[in-house]
């Protein structure tokens with residue numbers, strides 16, 4: 001049984017290890033180690049296409065993670081006040097939103113947005129003052145952020161909800177007993193206590209958005225995120241440059257995931 | 273001497289009434305948590321709600337605090353009807369059963385929380401000053417920067433107490449504050465709490481299921497059962513003149529003899545105990561002939577002796593308790609019951625041994641006819 005588990009892990013992680021290893025390859029072949037070098041990292045970081053894609057990815061990841069954290073927290077807090085079948089329905093919808101495959105979200109968002117844009121664009125053109133160029137809604141950074149925010153929000157709701165449920169209700173009552181208004185209670189008691197969970201939700205969201213290829217592929221329009229760049233350049237063969245990008249993305253993602261995990265654990269201990 | 277109806281809702285005369293419940297009931301769906309509560313709480317008194325777990329004590333307290341809106345009836349605070357006034361608008365503070373201290377704040381931040389909510393804002397220096405004074409009052413000087421989880425149960429309780437009294441509330445509500453403390457600490461805190469109440473003059477409303485705690489601390493006790501108030505009175509009134517078998521059994525211990533009321537005309541009524549033995553005892557006003565009643569006699573009101581008038585009984589067991597000696601006695605009709613004999617009586621007459629025959633007697637006024645509810 002141990003051996004079996006070992007083999008599974010080996011099978012899972014060897015390809016990742018190989019990518020990391022070959023990113024330090026001195027030669028330009030992706031299958032033949034020819035000495036150690038960090039030159040591919042330098043090359044990658046000075047490639048303007050890569051840097052452009054990285055910038056897009058960072059903006060999208062940061063903005064959508066931020067929006068998802070804010071709206072997700074609001075939704076989680078509001079859901080606390082609901083009981084009965086409505087609550088069950090919302091809970092189910094949120095779990096479904098997390099489980100739906102990215103490709104379905106991608107296609108659905110694409111179709112949805114295109115339909116809406118087709119309706120809105122003529123309307124905008126008609127309403128806009130004469131002589132000025134009417135704005136034209138289309139796929140791009142905006143739709144990318146919107147699509148990511150949508151599915152990351154469900155994730156944040158689940159994380160923050162778990163923390164809220166674990167919170168002692170009498171703390172809220174104590175605060176209100178000590179003359180704090182509902183808003184005062186939220187700012188001084190609820191928010192500080194769920195903040196680690198919100199931050200963890202933010203970091204997870206950032207990672208997921210940063211790593212996402214499938215949804216971005218459908219809704220990015222003419223924008224290129226880092227995963228899209230990697231996908232398109234891989235068609236010209238796996239180069240050590242791609243390996244370097246992969247290794248960097250992997251390291252950053254892992255760091256963020258570990259940070260999120262630590263936050264959730266620490267937050268959990270404190271409330272005890 | 274009749275035992276009358278002592279479930280009166282009037283507070284002691286001459287003092288200002290700070291809070292009042294009039295016919296308050298609370299239903300959670302079909303469950304009735306409290307029903308038709310009426311009482312007034314006067315300024316500076318120490319009132320306890322005493323009753324077994326689940327009898328609605330916490331609900332009564334939460335209605336006063338503003339966490340529950342009564343289904344029926346009126347809640348009056350300081351002369352105003354406050355039925356649906358939210359908790360944060362009421363000049364009332366609560367010490368929660370599990371303290372409910374804010375874990376992300378220090379002791380001092382917890383204590384100053386109520387003052388920080390005041391609008392217009394109080395100057396920081398004034399808040400800090402009051403916090404230090406209150407820390408001293410609860411004997412926690414030097415602990416201001418401690419985190420809550422770095423403090424013992426007793427210290428946490430003092431923080432919870434300080435956090436409430438710093439606001440000088442009209443009512444301080446305490447929900448079984450001593451339940452989580454060990455026995456020794458509980459005794460200490462009881463005394464401290466009583467001192468604090470006298471010193472500050474704040475009106476305390478305590479909830480407890482511990483009769484000893486209620487008897488030793490309160491000016492008045494409100495005995496509750498299944499959501500209803502059975503009797504309100506000073507500890508002594510409840511002990512000497514309980515209005516029902518339930519109260520007599522809850523406050524102290526008593527011997528009960530079941531029977532049927534056969535005469536209620538004179539000062540003393542007559543009860544036919546166990547359908548054969550007529551016994552005389554003082555009776556309340558609202559008992560009807562033929563009603564199921566019991567006679568209650570406190571063990572220390574009974575005397576054992578060898579000569580004179582009395583009922584012949586057999587001594588079954590003797591337990592020496594220091595101040596008192598407790599005898600378990602059997603009478604052929606009345607069954608088994610307890611007699612508590614004080615030390616002097618034991619010195620005067622040689623003690624009874626198990627198996628001895630003895631005479632037992634009591635003053636007729638010490639025996640009470642009570643409703644058998």
Ligand SMILES: Nc1ncnc2c1ncn2[C@@H]1O[C@H](COP(=O)(O)OP(=O)(O)O)[C@@H](O)[C@H]1O
Nearest residue numbers: 300303304305324325326327328329330331332
């Ligand atoms: N929020 C609630 N929802 C439903 N039932 C409740 C609620 N609070 C109390 N009860 C019920 O009301 C009754 C009295 O409860 P409580 O006031 O907590 O009693 P106590 O404090 O004397 O133990 C109990 O039967 C309890 O189950």
Ligand SMILES: [Mg+2]
Nearest residue numbers: 326329330331
């Ligand atoms: Mg309770």
